[in-house]
Amino acid sequence: MLQTTTKPPLTIRLCQPRGFCAGVDRAIQIVVLALKKYGAPVYVRHEIVHNRYVVEGLQNLGAVFIEELSEIPAEHRESPVVFSAHGVPKSVPADAVARNLFYLDATCPLVSKVHKQAMRHQRQGRHVLLIGHAGHPEVIGTMGQLPDGAVTLIETEADVANFTPQDASQLGFVTQTTLSVEDTAGILKALQRKFPELQAPAAESICYATTNRQEAVKDTALGTDLYLIVGAPNSSNSRRLVEVAERAGSKMSLLVQRASEIPWDDIGEIETLGLSAGASAPEIIVDEIIDAFRARFDVKIDIAVTATETENFPVMRVLRDVELTAADMAFVNGPA
Template sequence: MPDATTKPQLHVLLAGPRGFCAGVDRAIKIVEEAIRQYGAPVYVRHEIVHNRFVVESLERQGAVFVEELDEIPDNGKPVVFSAHGVPKSIPSEAERRKMFYLDATCPLVSKVHREAEHHHARGRHILMIGHDHHPEVIGTMGQLPDGCVTLVEDEAQARLVQPPAGQPLAFITQTTLSVDDTAEMVRILTQRFPDIAAPAKEDICYATTNRQAAVKEIAPRADLMIVVGAPNSSNSLRLVEVAQRAGVARSIMVQRGRDLDLALLEGVRTVGVTAGASAPEVLVEEVLNRLREGYNLRTEEVVVAEEKVIFKLPAALTQPAA
C-alpha cells in the first residue's frame, strides 16, 4: 500500500445535504425509544428504512423485523410500522388483535395519504406517479378501496393511461422520485387531462429534492459519483440516475466502504460522494476511509441547502402513561 508521500491526490466533492432525513431519523428513534421503554423484543413490520446497516444495528439492540403481523406472537410487545407507510388494513388488523403499535410513517408520506383521502372524498379518481411494489406506493394506494388509484410508473404509461371515463381526476406522487422525471410525467398528464387536480404542495419531499440538487451541482465537476445507499432504496437509486444525467462520466452505488473497488478510481481526479436519505453518515466515513487507503484526499463540501426539519416522536413515547 502506498504511503502518504507517494499516494496520488484525489479531490472529493461532498454533497450537502446527504444522508439521513428527518423522517428516517424519526423512524429509527421510534424503534430505539420503544426498546428503551418497553424492553426487547420490539417488532418492526418491514425494514424500518431501506438500509441493512441500520436494520442490523437495531437488531442488535433488540428489534425483530417481520414482513407481516401474523409472524408476531400475542405477547403485548410493541410493533412499529416502517417509515414508508402501510395500507389501512395493517393498523386495522393490529387493532383487531389488540396489538400496541407505533406508526413510524414519515409525516411527509402521511401527507400524501391524506391527499389521497381528500381527493377520494371529492369523487376523484387518482393517478399515482410511483414505482410498482415499492412499500410507500403499496401503503399509499392501500389508503383507499381497490380500483380508486391507478399507478403511473413512467412517461410511456403517462401517455397511455386510461382512467375511468367521466370521473374527475387528481394526481399524487411517491415522495422519493426523480424530480425531473416526475415533472415530465406531470406535464404529460396535465396536457392530456387539463382539469386534473394537483397537490397543493409538491409531494416529492424536501430531502429527495435537496439531495438531487446537490448531486446536480457536483456531477459536472466530477469524474465519478459515489452514492452510499442500498439497492432497494428508491431515493438512493434516483441519485445514481440523476448524477448520470447531470454529466458525470460514471455513477455507482456502494453500501459500505469495503464494497468500493479502488480500481474504479483509475484515472479519476475528482470524485463526488453523497448518500441516500436512509444511509447514516458513518457509512460515508467508511467510504472516505476506503478512498484514503489509496489517495491523499482534498475534500470540499458542496452545500445547496440547509436542513433544519425535525419531526416529533409519537405521543405514546413522549408522554407518561395514564
C-alpha cells in the same frame, strides 16, 4: 534505502445536505425509544428504513423485523410493533387492532401528507393517479388508503398514453415522495397535456429531502471522474441520486452500501470524486468511505453546501418521556 510512495491527489466533493432526513431519523428514534421504554423484543413490520446497516444495528439492540403481523408469536403479543417510515395500507393497523397488538406508526409525516392528499381527491369525487414505482412499500401504503379501483399507478409516460379514465374531468394526482424530480416532471406534463382538468394536490408530494439531495448531486456532478452514492439497492431515493449524477455529467456513478463494495480495480485513475448519501444512509458509512479513500489517496475535501435543512419531526407522545442519548444512536452516528 527506503522508498516512499506518494499517494495520488484526490478532491472529494462532499454534498451537504446528504444522508438521513427528518422522517428517517424519527423512525429510527421510535424503534430505539420503544426498546428503551418497553424492552426487547420490539417488532418492526418491514425494514424501518431501507438500509441494511441500520436494520442490523437495530437487530443488535433487540428489534425483530417481520413482514406480516401474523409472524409475531402469541407469547409476544404485548410487545410493541412499529410500522416502517414508508407507510402502510389501512388494513395493517386494522389487523393490529384485531390481533390486540400495541402498535407505533413510524410513517414519515410527509408520506402521511400524501395519504391525506389522495383521500382528499377521493372525497371530492376524483379518481386518483399515483405517480410512483410498482411494488415500493410507500406506493403499496398509499394505494392502500383508498378502496380497490380508486387509484391508478402511473410509472411512465407510456402509462399515461395507455390510460383511459371513466371521466377525464374528475382526476387528481399525487406522487411517491422519493421520485426523480425530472422524471416526474415529464410524466406530469404528459398527464396535463392529455387531461387538462387534472387536479394537483394541495402541496408538493416529492419531499424536501429528496429534492435537496438531487439538487446537490446535480450541482456537483459535472467534472467528477466518479460519483458514489451511499445507499441500499432497494432505496428509491438513493437509486435516483445515481441517475441524477449520470445525467448531470459524472463520468461514472455507483451505488454502494459500504466501503467494502467500492470496486477499486474498476474505477481507474480518478482526480475528483463526488460523494453523497441517500436519505436512509447513516453518516457513519460516509465517514467509513472517506477513510477508505484516505488510505489510498491524498484527500482534499470540498464541502458543497446547496441547502440548509432544519426540519425536525417529533416522535409520538407515548415515547416522549424517554431520554434519547448520543450513546443510544452511536450505531448510526458514530461515537459522540
